[in-house]
Amino acid sequence: MRDNMSNRVAAIAAVGLLLASAVSTKETPDFTQPPIANLSNYQNGSLFDQWRPKAHFIHPSNQLGDPTAFWADPDDGGKFHFTALYSYIRGSGNASLGTSSFSGATTCDLLHYEDLSGWENPVQMGPGNAVDPVADFDGGVVAKGYKGLPTLIWTAVKGLPISWTIPYNDGYESQALAYSEDKGKSWIKLDGGANVPVIPLPPYTGNVVTGFRDPWMFQNAQFDKLLNNDTDSSELSHYISMSSGLHSSGPRIWLYRQSNESSNFTQWDFLGPLLQSEINTTFVEPGSGFAGTDYSDGNNYETSQVTSLGYHGDTGLEGTGMGFVSFGAESNKTMMLYRLGHWVRTDLSDIQPSNSTASNNRTTVTAAYGVEMNTTMEGVLDWGLSYACTGTRDVVKNRRISLCWIKEAFADQDSAKYTTEYISSLTLPRELYVKRLNNVVDNPSLTRQRGSWSILTNSSSLDSTIAANETYTSPVAGRLSITMLGIRPACELEAYRSQAEKSYCSGKSVTLSAASLDGNSSSSQTEVRRGVRSGTETALVDEAFVPLAESPCTRHYELETTMTFSNSSLRNDTAGDFAAGISILRSNSSSENRSMEDISIVYRPANESVIVQRRTALGGESVLQTPEIGKLRLWETIAGDDGSAQVQNLTMRVFVDGSALEVYINDVFALTTRAYYWYTDSNTVGYVYQRPANATQVDDEASSVTFSNTSWWQGLVNAYPNRPTDKNQLIKQAVGYAEPDPNPNAAGVVYNGTGPAPPFPVLP
C-alpha cells in the first residue's frame, strides 16, 4: 500500500524541481486525505471518474457546450437526436476550450444514448469552410426540409470575439444551411461550404446589434392564422427565431418566415421582433425576485426556443394553449429565462427599434405583419448554473422535451482540463408543459402581482390566461385558478426507481423545530453543529442533522422527500428565519487533518427561497462555492368542502450523478449545479434544520417542519452501454485534449471534418 503522506512530500519536492528542470511529477488523488487546492497538480486523467456522470448526456471526453440542433425523426419511431457543441482539435494549437463543432447522439427511451457517428470520432460537422472558417454555433433542425431531408440552419462564424459588451461586427455571425443524407450522422453544407449563408446579416446593420445567432426553426398554425397564411396549403409555414439585441435598446428575438414554397429553405423574410424588452428589465413585479433580479432580461438574448404549450405538453404545431419562449439573457448575471403568453399579430408598417438613431438601417425584405408574444408571465427555467436550454417536440407523445447545458464550476476551468479530461454534460431530459393549480387562496398581496404565474379566467381555455395584475373578479370569491410552467423529469426516468440496484424508503415522518437545536430533540441521533457556513463565508448557521437509517453508497442516485411547512412560517421574519431540507454527500466525521464536507438543499420559508449550500473539502480557490439560490412560492389552496386552506407541500426530487446535481420541486422549479465532493465516505444523507448562529427562537408551529415519504434509489442507468469502460480509450481518441500543454504535435493535427480523424498525438 502506498504511503500517502510521503507521496505528498514527493510531489511538493517535484514542484520545486519543475522550476529547475521543467519535469513535473503529478500526484495521484487520495480521497481519504484533504485535496490539493490546485487541481492541475493531479495526474492527467486521474479525476476522470471522480465526478463523471453516468446517466447524463455527455461527450466521450473533451469539452461539451450548448445543447443544440435537437430533432425527433418521425420516420424512425420518433427517435430523438440530441447534439451539443464540442471542442476538437482542428488546426494548429487548437487544443483550446472553445466548442466549435457538432457532436450528437440518438435515444429512443431518454435513458440510453448511442453516439451518432461512433464514440471514436463523434463529430458530425465542424467549421473550416468559406461560410464558417472560425466556428459553428447553435442551430435548429427540421426533419423534412431542403430536398425533403433533415435540414440544419446554424450560425456559421467568420470572426471572433463576439459579445454584447463590445461593438459588433456585421457578418461575423451568419445563418447557413446544411442537410443530411444519413439521418444526421453527417451534415452536408450548402454548395460544399461556399460562402452562401441563407441569412447573411442582421436585420439592422451598421453594427448596431449585440449578437445575431442561434436560429431556431419551428412551425405553428397560430402564426399562420395570425398572418392569414393558411391558404390552400396543408403544409404549415416554417419560421425562424433569431436571438439578438440592440445596443442601447435592449434584447430582441427576431422572427423570420420562409419565403418560397416549403421545399426551399434558402430564403427567409424578416417579420420584426417576436419578443422585445427594454434593456436591463424584466416582466415581473420589481423586487419580487421571480425572474431572478430586476434586470434579468439583460442586454442580449441567446439560444431561444419557441413553441406553444398546453396541459399535456407541446402544442407548437397546433398553436393552441399558451405561447412559450425560453432564452438565455446576457447581463452581469446571465440566466436562463422563459415567458408564457399569447401570440398576437403586429403591424410592421412602422417598425423601428426603440433607438432608431442607432439602428434604422434595415437590409432585409420585410413583411406587412409579424407575430409578437404578449407576455403574461416570466420565470427562470433553471435557477442554477445550467444554460442554453433547448428542446424538441416528442412526435409520438406530443410532449415538450428540454435539456440544458450544465457548466462546470471550477474556480479556474483550465486547472481541471487535463485531470478530468472532460468538461460539462447536459441535464437529464425534462418535460415542459402548462401546470394548473385550482382553488388558490386569493390573497391579493400574493396572487395579484406579476410573477411566474398567470390567472386562468376561463377554465375551458388557456387563451383566457391573463397577467396576474390585470383587473379580474373571480366568479368564486376568494379563490383563483393559476397556471405556471410545469417542469418535471421525463417520465422515462422512473426507470431509475424500477431498475435501482439498491433502494431505501423511510416509513416514518420526522419533525424538526427550534427544539432540535436547543437540546430537546426527540431523536438521539440528532447531531448539532454550531457556527457552520451557510454557504457564503459571512453568514453562519447552527445546524441540527438527523441521518437517514441508511444512505446510498455511490454518488449515482435519485432521492425524494416531502416537506410540510406551516403557513405561519412563510414570509414570517419572526419565525426564527430558519431553513430546512436535505443534506447529502456528507462526510462521516471531521478529524485533525480534515473538516467535514456536505451539500445541503434547504428551503427558507421566511423569504421563499431554495438554497443549495456547498461546503466541500475543495475550497473556494478550487471550485465555486457561492450558494445557488432560487425563488419558490408555496401556495395556499382550499382543499375540502369546509373551505379550509392548506399550504402546499414541498416535494423535492434530487438527482445526484457524479458532480451533476439536479433539484426539482413541485413540478415547477428546477435548479442544477455542480457538487464536487471529495472524500470516499462523503455519502451520508439526512434531514437538516438551520437557523442563524446563536439566534433565539420560539419553539412553535411556525418554527417546525415535517419530513415524510423519504426514499432513495441508487444506481441510475448507464446512458452509454456501447462505449468502452476503459477511460483511456475515451480520452485518447483522436479528438480529445492534446496533452501536455503546449501540445508539441498540434501543428500536425489537422482534422477537416470529413473522413477518418488523425491519430492521437504521440506524447513525450
Ligand SMILES: *[C@@H]1O[C@H](CO)[C@@H](O)[C@H](O)[C@H]1NC(C)=O
Ligand atoms: C496551478 O499549478 C500549475 C502548475 O501545475 C500552475 O501553472 C498554475 O499557475 C497553478 N495555479 C494557481 C492558481 O496557482
Ligand SMILES: *[C@@H]1O[C@H](CO)[C@@H](O)[C@H](O)[C@H]1NC(C)=O
Ligand atoms: C447600412 O448597412 C450597410 C451594410 O451593412 C453599411 O454598409 C452601411 O454603412 C450602413 N449604414 C448606416 C447608416 O449604418
Ligand SMILES: *[C@@H]1O[C@H](CO)[C@@H](O)[C@H](O)[C@H]1NC(C)=O
Ligand atoms: C431555392 O430557391 C432559390 C431562390 O428562388 C433558387 O435559386 C434555388 O434554386 C432553390 N433551390 C431548390 C433546391 O429548390
Ligand SMILES: *[C@@H]1O[C@H](CO)[C@@H](O)[C@H](O)[C@H]1NC(C)=O
Ligand atoms: C402590472 O404591473 C406592471 C409592473 O410590474 C405595471 O407596469 C403595470 O402597469 C401593471 N398593470 C396593471 C393593469 O396594473
Ligand SMILES: *[C@@H]1O[C@H](CO)[C@@H](O)[C@H](O)[C@H]1NC(C)=O
Ligand atoms: C445594463 O446592464 C449592464 C450590466 O449587466 C450594464 O453594463 C449596462 O450599462 C446597462 N445598460 C443600461 C442602459 O442600463
Ligand SMILES: *[C@@H]1O[C@H](CO)[C@@H](O)[C@H](O)[C@H]1NC(C)=O
Ligand atoms: C450588476 O450586478 C450588481 C450585483 O452584482 C447589481 O447590484 C447591479 O444592479 C447590476 N447592474 C446592472 C445594470 O445590471
Ligand SMILES: *[C@@H]1O[C@H](CO)[C@@H](O)[C@H](O)[C@H]1NC(C)=O
Ligand atoms: C441610441 O444609440 C446611439 C448609438 O449607439 C447612442 O449614442 C445613443 O445614446 C442612443 N440613444 C438612446 C436614447 O438610447
Ligand SMILES: *[C@@H]1O[C@H](CO)[C@@H](O)[C@H](O)[C@H]1NC(C)=O
Ligand atoms: C395583451 O394582453 C392584455 C391582457 O393580459 C390585453 O389587455 C392586451 O390588449 C393584449 N395586447 C395585445 C396587443 O393584444
Ligand SMILES: *[C@@H]1O[C@H](CO)[C@@H](O)[C@H](O)[C@H]1NC(C)=O
Ligand atoms: C410568525 O412567527 C412567530 C414566531 O414563531 C409566530 O408566533 C407568529 O404567529 C407568526 N406569524 C404569523 C402571521 O403566522
Ligand SMILES: *[C@@H]1O[C@H](CO)[C@@H](O)[C@H](O)[C@H]1NC(C)=O
Ligand atoms: C402533505 O404531506 C403530508 C404527509 O405526506 C400529507 O398528509 C398531507 O395531506 C399533504 N398536504 C397537502 C396539502 O398535500
Ligand SMILES: *[C@@H]1O[C@H](CO)[C@@H](O)[C@H](O)[C@H]1NC(C)=O
Ligand atoms: C455564538 O456563541 C458562541 C458562544 O458564546 C461564540 O463563541 C460564537 O462566536 C457565537 N457565534 C456567532 C456567529 O456569533
Ligand SMILES: *[C@@H]1O[C@H](CO)[C@@H](O)[C@H](O)[C@H]1NC(C)=O
Ligand atoms: C479532409 O481530410 C481527408 C483525410 O485527411 C482528405 O481525404 C480529404 O480530401 C480532406 N477534405 C478536404 C475538403 O480537404
